[in-house]
Amino acid sequence: MGPLLRIRNLRVWFDVRIGLIAGFLGKETKHVRAVDGISFDVNRGEVFCLVGESGCGKTTTGKALLRLNQPTDGNVFFNVPDKMWDQVVAVEQRLREIEPLLPDPKSTEMKRAGTEWSRLHSLREQVESARSPRGSAGSQAHRERLQRAIRVLDDREKALLEHGDAAVSRLVSKDQKRVEVMRDLGPWFTIARARKLDRLEEQLKEAKYQSVRAKALRFGARKAGRTTRRLERKIAAVRSHVQTDAPDHANDIDALQRTLKEKETGLTELELAHVRDEREQLRRQLEAEKPPEAGPGESEIQELEAEIERIRSTGGLAVQALELRAYLAEVRNWYDLTTWAVRGGRIRELRRHMQIIYQDPYESLNPKLSIYDIVSEPLVANHITSSVTETEAVVAQALEDVGLRPASEYMFRYPHELSGGQRQRVGIATALVVDPDFIVADEPVSMLDASVRTEILALLLELKKRRDLTYLFITHDLGLAWILADRIAVMYLGKIVETGDGPEIIRNPRHPYTKALISVVPSPNPSVQGEKIILHGERPNPVDIPGGCRFHPRCPMAVGVCGWNSEEVRDELNKLLAEDRKEFPESSSVTEVAASGPLSLTLKTANPGPVETYLWKRLQAVALGRPALGAIRRANSQSGALELMLHEPSEPPLRQITPNVLVACHLVEPEAVAERAVAVGK
């Protein structure tokens, strides 16, 4: 069994509003790159932990998988059969190989390939329709299908005539209830009377106001007084009727029931007419179809296939590429949930398979809804249960499953009547009630007290075993990841820096960020704590992500190739020059250090030659403590200036380090390791 979810290059960017005027002036929209191209698989039945500081994009990833956030780019394949995936991988590989060889998409050659391909496509459809047992219009199978549909409609007509329409009576039963309520309220209550009283009281209020106003204005007070008195009399009259007799009450109820009956029969009639209409259409279609002609015979099919082969062999790479692309598009259409429509589309279907448990049980439950309302909402919204009794049974089962026993005790309480742990159990029940396969657990225990935490975790693990669930567990606590995770992905600023087997990563972290994160997890045992690697400063703003490796400004192990830009190098160089002022006289001949480009610096100096020698000597000596200076790759002496060139920044890709671990760090790459070894040797 392969992975349940395959995430490829997922990106979630949010626009930063720049304002209308700035937009007109052509200012570029900036983006918060919350999730910036991550790929991982979630296997069936495992706990996959996403770990990282707040703001690294863990939750955004989790929500994007459920399409609660709109992914900007990338694919999330859900439940792709393994064989098909192998084929997809092969096709992608082949496409990567041939795409650089393709002609320009606007060239005539490519256009010709387009027509060739569409011919190929239609030929293949012909072959398929001839081969498939279902056949197309005109075939025997199609006639049979039409006949079957007509038979179904016949049955429906009979049922409608005999018992009426179930859907309609459900609709009507609501109104029926209203009639009953009226009957219960007693004989004085009639609709006309209630309305009349309402209206009169409204008028009286207005009249009283007018009378006050008239008195203040000393004009028209008598008239206003008359109106008020008249209205008061009228109201009294209606009320006295109300208390004594009610000849229309019974009539009202009768009339209402009659209209309801009419409505019911009317709607049923409508449905009946619809059914008859549809059947008539099908009949006409059936008559119009001639008895099946002989379809393409075996020899003709072979001819078609030969034609297909010919186009394939002569069409060349362009046709092949188009074919492969079409195949990929089709797979995406079916399995990539980033392409599914959110409203009324397949995402609805997805909700039954994927659910989320939110972080904060104090905020995520609606305080105005009872526990029953909260837990039953997914059932009702997804049309999973059809009757109230059924819903109630399922909700009760879900509550008992999460340890809220007996369910009847909790069902009609409100969130404020529960403790934090119990509320989180309600959150879990809400996720589980639709019986999903996959659950995103977004820090489900971080808001809970230490003593309740383990209880909830144990519940989650037990449910996983019993219901065969897969978890994407989002947490910033590596202590939890250590206990729960089968596999881990450590995220920093929207990228995965290290991923693979959970215990292996925690026992032997390779990325400097993972190392730091693990080192600061406190242990309740005061004798085991090793040295803490505390990262200073805060994570950078995800709008301006540092170039190269995005962790380099905070990395305690960074080297020259990690992606320093000229401004970072300039600041570091200024510091060095200031320190060296006494010891090395050359340093004082540098009058100015300026960043002349993103990757180049200009040093203004009277004697560039000696300064260059001095710099190279010093750079080697201080490389370990000042990694930014390691970025200086080359120096050009000019008259009155020295130009320094920096290493090209490159973002480290995820590299396979051991069979189970992937790391994205320049330090695991041979060249960088060599550089560091040299520095350490010095």
Added chain:
Amino acid sequence: MNALNPVKRVSWQIAEAIALHDNMSFDEAQGRVVELLELVGINPARKEEYPHEFSGGMRQRVMIAMALACRPKIIIADEPVTALDVMIQAQILELLTKLQKELDLSMILISHDLSVIAQTCDRVAIMYGGKIAEYGPAEEVFLDPQHPYTQGLLRSFPDIYGPRDLPPWIPGQPPNLLEPPEGCRFHERCPLAFDVCLVQEPPLYQPRPGHLASCHLRAPSS
């Protein structure tokens, strides 16, 4: 996180305590504000900003600066790192320890996170149901807990350096303090409770010099 006034500048909030207690005007207090911000590791240039412009860790640093404003001898730190990320948590704890040493402060750290206490405190008192259950030097309490509650609590913590199992937890709920249970307050959840626990409240026994535990099992006779 929410302890700062959102409509006042940070400098104002720190200066307030100084102005109130040290008989200074707000302007005179600004010098001390800069000093305090430097002390807690915030660039003093940001002192005229509002709390929402600071991250969670920075806000906590501002809170610490406010606490230090009048040069106190003792600081009560109430769950100072609970709402923070592990890395920021480590930064804040490092800062608190550093300040405590530099300024010769005493500190009462209130926390439900035993691992934080284990890493920072000299002595620790474990409370249950409004009473002290155990008290002693941190090292001793954590390595050799004397009270069943402390033992259960310590076991229930996931330890990244420990075995890879879900730890056991203490079943049940904390007692209702309107009607605290008779006898030992922990007896309803205690795996080792026996008849005396139900009727008699244990005093603080001293199983070891300086290490106290309120549990009948630690009575000198038993």
